[in-house]
Amino acid sequence: MTGRALVVLSGGQDSTTCLYWAIDRFGVDKVSSLTFDYGQRHRIELACAKEVAAFAGVANEVLPIDTFAALGGDALTDDIEVQEQPTAETGLPNTFVPGRNLIFLTFAAAYAYRHGITDLVTGVAETDYSGYPDCRETTISSLQKTLCLGMEVELRIHTPLMRRSKQATVELAQALGALPAMAMTHTCYNGQRPPCGSCPACVLRAKGFAAAGIEDPLTSRP
Amino acid sequence: MTGRALVVLSGGQDSTTCLYWAIDRFGVDKVSSLTFDYGQRHRIELACAKEVAAFAGVANEVLPIDTFAALGGDALTDDIEVQEQPTAETGLPNTFVPGRNLIFLTFAAAYAYRHGITDLVTGVAETDYSGYPDCRETTISSLQKTLCLGMEVELRIHTPLMRRSKQATVELAQALGALPAMAMTHTCYNGQRPPCGSCPACVLRAKGFAAAGIEDPLTSRP
Numbered sequence: 001m002t003g004r005a006l007v008v009l010s011g012g013q014d015s016t017t018c019l020y021w022a023i024d025r026f027g028v029d030k031v032s033s034l035t036f037d038y039g040q041r042h043r044i045e046l047a048c049a050k051e052v053a054a055f056a057g058v059a060n061e062v063l064p065i066d067t068f069a070a071l072g073g074d075a076l077t078d079d080i081e082v083q084e085q086p087t088a089e090t091g092l093p094n095t096f097v098p099g100r101n102l103i104f105l106t107f108a109a110a111y112a113y114r115h116g117i118t119d120l121v122t123g124v125a126e127t128d129y130s131g132y133p134d135c136r137e138t139t140i141s142s143l144q145k146t147l148c149l150g151m152e153v154e155l156r157i158h159t160p161l162m163r164r165s166k167q168a169t170v171e172l173a174q175a176l177g178a179l180p181a182m183a184m185t186h187t188c189y190n191g192q193r194p195p196c197g198s199c200p201a202c203v204l205r206a207k208g209f210a211a212a213g214i215e216d217p218l219t220s221r222p
Numbered sequence: 223m224t225g226r227a228l229v230v231l232s233g234g235q236d237s238t239t240c241l242y243w244a245i246d247r248f249g250v251d252k253v254s255s256l257t258f259d260y261g262q263r264h265r266i267e268l269a270c271a272k273e274v275a276a277f278a279g280v281a282n283e284v285l286p287i288d289t290f291a292a293l294g295g296d297a298l299t300d301d302i303e304v305q306e307q308p309t310a311e312t313g314l315p316n317t318f319v320p321g322r323n324l325i326f327l328t329f330a331a332a333y334a335y336r337h338g339i340t341d342l343v344t345g346v347a348e349t350d351y352s353g354y355p356d357c358r359e360t361t362i363s364s365l366q367k368t369l370c371l372g373m374e375v376e377l378r379i380h381t382p383l384m385r386r387s388k389q390a391t392v393e394l395a396q397a398l399g400a401l402p403a404m405a406m407t408h409t410c411y412n413g414q415r416p417p418c419g420s421c422p423a424c425v426l427r428a429k430g431f432a433a434a435g436i437e438d439p440l441t442s443r444p
Contacts, residue, residue: 066288067329071336098335099328102372106321106328107289113320114293134372142368149364150324150356 005119005158006112008104009033009060011048013205014123014161016185017169019056020178021160022121032059032117034108038100039069042191051184063107068097101134102143109147109155118155125161125169137162166208174214183217194219227341227380228334230326231255231282233270235427236345236383238407239391241278242400243382244343254281254339256330260322261291264413273406285329290319323356324365331369331377340377347383347391359384388430396436405439417441 005026009015022031035049046062053060101124108120124135133139137159144157161169173179187205188195195202195218209216227248229241244253257271268284275282323346330342346357355361359381366379383391395401409427410417417424417440431438 063292064288066286070285071329071332098332098373099369102328102368103325103332106324107293110293110320110325133374136371139368139371142364142371146324146361146364146368147321149358149361151320152355 003119004030004032004115004117005121006108006115006117007031007033007058007121008108008123009035009049009053010123011035011045011050011052011184011186012123013173013182013185013187014125014169015049016052016181017173017176017178018121018123018158018160019052019058020173020176020181022158023056023058024176026119028057032061032115034111035060035062036065036104036107037062038065038067042186042188044191044193045186048184048186052181055181055184061111063111065103065107067103068100071097099134101132102139105140105143105157106147109151109153112155113151113153118153119158120155121158121160123161124159125164127161127163127165165211166204167211170208170212170214174212179214179217185218187218225341226252226254226337226339227343228330228337228339229253229255229280229343230330230345231257231271231275232345233257233267233272233274233406233408234345235395235404235407235409236347236391237271238274238403239395239398239400240343240345240380240382241274241280242395242398242403244341244380245278245280246398248341250279254283254337256333257282257284258287258326258329259284260287260289264408264410266413266415267408270406270408274403277403277406283333285333287325287329289325290322293319321356323354324361327362327365327379328369331373331375334377335373335375340375341380342377343380343382345383346381347386349383349385349387387433388426389433392430392434392436396434401436401439407440409440 003026005022007015007019007022009019019033033053035046037046050060105120105122112120124140126136140157140159144155147155164172173182187201189199189201190196225248227244229237229244231237231241241255255275257268259268272282327342327344334342346362348358362379362381366377369377386394395404409423411421411423412418
């Protein structure tokens with residue numbers, strides 16, 4: 001595959017797997033990564049992304065987005081306790097930031113535009129337990145069309161995890177040699193390291209590794 | 223028309239006309255306005271938006287976006303001289319910020335989501351002399367679909383100026399009683415007030431008023 005790829009890297013398990021998928025597909029010299037500093041309460045995510053990218057041998061750039069914090073009202077940027085159950089108001093967990101992935105991918109496309117990159121890679125998945133509508137294939141496909149029209153470019157958004165279960169994602173990570181990097185990732189919604197093990201994100205991650213019969217390098221860290 | 227509308231208000235001629243269009247269509251009590259502080263060199267735009275909104279009797283909220291300045295490389299946020307001619311690199315003037323309107327409208331949709339608003343109004347027009355691809359009807363239509371899918375809402379993006387010439391926009395402003403507010407708007411790419419009269423934006427504005435046979439309340443200010 002020719003071309004250059006930009007991976008939206010959050011420092012979590014899924015985007016790290018995608019980073020290795022991109023390296024496998026495009027070659028390490030053709031891959032770079034972009035991380036958003038959007039005021040996430042858990043600043044450790046930025047350090048994880050940096051550590052993962054350096055370990056994988058690709059560049060990592062951080063772009064600030066101060067808008068979500070100004071919009072307010074979600075548990076990922078505000079000092080609100082994470083609620084597992086969907087709120088009555090929206091039918092979604094209070095970790096939902098409306099349009100977050102749309103914004104991330106649009107800014108990634110703008111960054112790609114400036115750098116002559118035509119392939120974006122993101123770890124969104126329909127199997128995400130929260131059912132975020134901006135993670136669905138129909139949404140991403142529509143967004144790709146919108147970005148191509150709005151920037152007059154031939155842009156592709158790759159979603160290697162779209163239809164994978166968490167188990168299948170762990171298996172993919174193993175196949176791509178991404179497991180060592182998993183020790184540097186961050187998943188816990190409560191921002192703890194070592195992870196709390198009880199929040200929805202920790203539970204989902206543990207289930208995926210257990211189902212794949214693979215030890216999680218993060219929780220098995222000495 | 224029922225429902226509530228959010229107008230993306232830049233403080234310029236077009237978005238001010240749209241504000242009056244929305245007031246006419248939805249009623250002044252159902253309209254609010256949103257302005258983005260995206261690091262524009264001409265800070266006067268923010269003051270104009272505020273003045274226009276207050277004059278029209280609608281609320282105005284400002285949301286910061288620090289990402290464009292971090293992306294860099296355009297004449298609207300950087301200290302780069304405005305060039306009328308398209309650059310060889312992109313075929314677009316150097317005032318082009320890739321994806322700017324996509325970002326504005328996606329954040330506006332997120333804001334609308336939080337406030338139970340389902341109608342967005344924007345002043346983009348295909349007739350914009352610069353040919354920005356994110357101002358075209360096909361792009362906006364695709365974006366509306368993307369936002370509806372990505373946020374699971376029934377959202378409408380209204381573009382009352384899409385197919386209007388600058389002359390027709392001036393005529394619409396007159397019909398809507400928006401002319402007095404035009405004295406408070408800002409158009410000049412060089413950030414001057416009174417306007418420089420020679421930049422592409424000033425020239426285009428002057429042509430529109432001249433063609434409509436209407437005196438521009440901004441340039442005819444005592």
